[in-house]
Amino acid sequence: MTATTTAPITAPPPAHTEKRPSGRLRAWATRAPLLPALIFMIAVTQLPFVATLVISFFDWNSLYPDARQFTGFANYSEVLTDAALRKSVWTTILLTVAVVLASLVLGLGLALLLDRKFRGRGLVRTLLIAPFLVVPVAAALLWKHVLYNPEYGLLNGLLHYVGGPQPDWISGTPLLAVEASLVWQWTPFMMLILLAGLQSRDHQQIEAARVDGASDWQIFRHLTLPHLRRYLELGALLGSIYIVQNFDAVFTITSGGLGTANLPYTVYQSFYQAHENGLASAAGVLVVIGSIIIATFALRVVSSLFREEASRA
Amino acid sequence: MSATAIRVRPRRARGAGLGLAAWLAGVVFFLPIAWMALTSFHSESDAATNPPSFGAALTLDGYREFFGAGGGASPWPALINSTVASVVSTLLVLLLALPAAYALSIRPVKKWTDVLFFFLSTKMLPVVAGLLPIYLFAKNTGMLDNIWLLVILYTSMNLPIAVWMMQSFLAEVPVAIIEAAQIDGARLPTVLGRVVAPIALPGIAATALICFIFSWNELLFARVLTGVVAETAPVFLTGFITSQGLFLAKVCAASLVISLPVLAAGFAAQDKLVQGLSLGAVK
Numbered sequence: 001m002t003a004t005t006t007a008p009i010t011a012p013p014p015a016h017t018e019k020r021p022s023g024r025l026r027a028w029a030t031r032a033p034l035l036p037a038l039i040f041m042i043a044v045t046q047l048p049f050v051a052t053l054v055i056s057f058f059d060w061n062s063l064y065p066d067a068r069q070f071t072g073f074a075n076y077s078e079v080l081t082d083a084a085l086r087k088s089v090w091t092t093i094l095l096t097v098a099v100v101l102a103s104l105v106l107g108l109g110l111a112l113l114l115d116r117k118f119r120g121r122g123l124v125r126t127l128l129i130a131p132f133l134v135v136p137v138a139a140a141l142l143w144k145h146v147l148y149n150p151e152y153g154l155l156n157g158l159l160h161y162v163g164g165p166q167p168d169w170i171s172g173t174p175l176l177a178v179e180a181s182l183v184w185q186w187t188p189f190m191m192l193i194l195l196a197g198l199q200s201r202d203h204q205q206i207e208a209a210r211v212d213g214a215s216d217w218q219i220f221r222h223l224t225l226p227h228l229r230r231y232l233e234l235g236a237l238l239g240s241i242y243i244v245q246n247f248d249a250v251f252t253i254t255s256g257g258l259g260t261a262n263l264p265y266t267v268y269q270s271f272y273q274a275h276e277n278g279l280a281s282a283a284g285v286l287v288v289i290g291s292i293i294i295a296t297f298a299l300r301v302v303s304s305l306f307r308e309e310a311s312r313a
Numbered sequence: 314m315s316a317t318a319i320r321v322r323p324r325r326a327r328g329a330g331l332g333l334a335a336w337l338a339g340v341v342f343f344l345p346i347a348w349m350a351l352t353s354f355h356s357e358s359d360a361a362t363n364p365p366s367f368g369a370a371l372t373l374d375g376y377r378e379f380f381g382a383g384g385g386a387s388p389w390p391a392l393i394n395s396t397v398a399s400v401v402s403t404l405l406v407l408l409l410a411l412p413a414a415y416a417l418s419i420r421p422v423k424k425w426t427d428v429l430f431f432f433l434s435t436k437m438l439p440v441v442a443g444l445l446p447i448y449l450f451a452k453n454t455g456m457l458d459n460i461w462l463l464v465i466l467y468t469s470m471n472l473p474i475a476v477w478m479m480q481s482f483l484a485e486v487p488v489a490i491i492e493a494a495q496i497d498g499a500r501l502p503t504v505l506g507r508v509v510a511p512i513a514l515p516g517i518a519a520t521a522l523i524c525f526i527f528s529w530n531e532l533l534f535a536r537v538l539t540g541v542v543a544e545t546a547p548v549f550l551t552g553f554i555t556s557q558g559l560f561l562a563k564v565c566a567a568s569l570v571i572s573l574p575v576l577a578a579g580f581a582a583q584d585k586l587v588q589g590l591s592l593g594a595v596k
Binding site for chain 2: 027030031032033034036037038040041044045046047048049051052055109110113114116118119120121123124125126127128129130131132133134135136137138139141142143144145146147149151152153154156157158160161184187188189192193195196197231234238241244245247248251252255263264267268271272277280281283284285287288291292294295298299302303305306
């Protein structure tokens with residue numbers, strides 16, 4: 001993705017307008033502090049992507065470097081027709097949608113609970129944020145070995161007390177097992193964004209509605225929810241961008257087995273283990289296209305919030 | 314006893330109920346971490362029981378095992394590599410992002426919002442998009458298994474977040490104060506050091522902590538680009554993916570020790586966390 005996806009926004013007037021525009025030198029002096037960061041970003045993120053794009057048009061297995069040749073869109077049609085790869089596209093979608101929706105709903109519930117004053121609110125907030133602050137691999141290990149283990153995991157241990165069944169969570173419902181661990185990590189993220197949204201509501205307006213006899217449900221349905229809409233969108237989109245790219249949980253909990261291989265894992269596997277450079281690149285480009293679709297919406301939401309903040313300031 | 318008193322009472326009771334629900338949710342979400350901490354202090358045989366042994370004797374054996382007492386690989390090289398990669402890349406990010414944020418807020422270039430959104434769009438480019446060329450480049454230049462390659466990649470990973478966050482923090486510095494200082498004859502370094510820095514410092518600190526967290530957590534680049542020498546802490550943890558007999562206490566100790574820097578940084582940056590994670594869109 002390049003600057004072409006930049007969302008069109010009308011900039012608020014800059015804080016300082018240049019007082020004495022004395023020619024080109026001055027413009028470059030203003031630009032100079034920006035250049036190192038800009039050049040660095042282009043070199044490290046854009047150039048490799050261009051290379052990926054080029055490689056994706058080649059039949060190139062690094063074990064047979066001499067057999068490298070241009071194949072046009074062959075890699076793409078292989079990615080899209082190969083049953084395993086097509087399944088990984090589907091898995092990616094399923095994983096992302098399920099995790100984003102579940103953590104968004106849970107996050108909304110928690111944000112509503114935390115938006116009120118009660119004893120120990122700060123501590124509860126800290127407890128709720130903690131899952132997001134466990135290193136992702138460590139969190140995945142925790143779920144895989146300590147919670148899901150069919151013989152002595154905590155889940156089956158607790159089920160044991162109530163005389164429940166003792167399922168093998170990972171073999172029985174592998175995708176759900178990965179999703180549950182991700183929902184646990186991402187719910188706090190959604191909660192933080194939605195809590196910020198709740199706290200930016202116009203409290204006078206809500207008081208006025210309450211004085212006019214609106215019920216809590218009416219206030220939620222007609223005032224809170226419309227206000228939260230863009231925060232929900234932002235949470236969903238940022239969550240999608242991070243979870244589409246998820247590698248840690250899939251790699252750790254199932255090692256991509258049992259039908260849980262998503263696209264990032266497949267890309268990793270096809271060049272790191274199968275050495276299929278061309279194929280891996282084509283799959284990588286597909287991930288990017290998916291991300292661009294999500295990102296275009298995300299940029300729009302961010303820019304509208306950005307504009308609002310700027311106009312409020 | 315007026316009508317309002319009757320109305321107030323059920324509301325208060327419901328308030329207490331909702332407070333309790335919030336507490337319950339907090340405990341449920343924290344339970345896996347609390348259990349991980351407790352298990353890390355149990356002996357291996359107490360850690361692997363069903364039903365779970367909540368009150369078993371406490372021991373530091375899990376931690377001793379993790380730090381290599383049982384003859385396993387020492388985690389210290391990985392922890393040091395992670396520290397170098399996270400701290401140095403965070404410093405580099407600040408070095409590049411501070412001037413950029415200045416040119417996007419206090420003395421903005423033309424079309425500064427377009428530039429800002431260019432930075433954001435690079436953050437949305439998935440890691441896998443450039444992974445293979447970076448791997449091939451590293452392989453051909455002998456940079457594989459070199460921690461400095463990760464430093465560069467982590468810098469690029471965090472630079473967009475830092476530019477966005479710091480832009481929003483610097484934009485909060487009132488223009489009037491800067492102008493007043495300039496009228497009093499203060500030169501640019503003085504203005505930056507004495508006027509801008511004190512106001513923007515908490516934001517800069519939060520930005521640094523968030524960049525540190527993302528670098529510390531990163532797995533995919535580290536997994537593909539490092540081997541025995543430059544291995545980072547998350548890569549070290551992947552050694553625990555396949556079960557090795559009774560090893561729950563060791564896994565818990567390892568997970569907890571390696572997560573501690575992130576937990577500490579995250580709680581320190583708690584108030585600015587959401588602003589950083591939403592790339593400055595939410596304040």
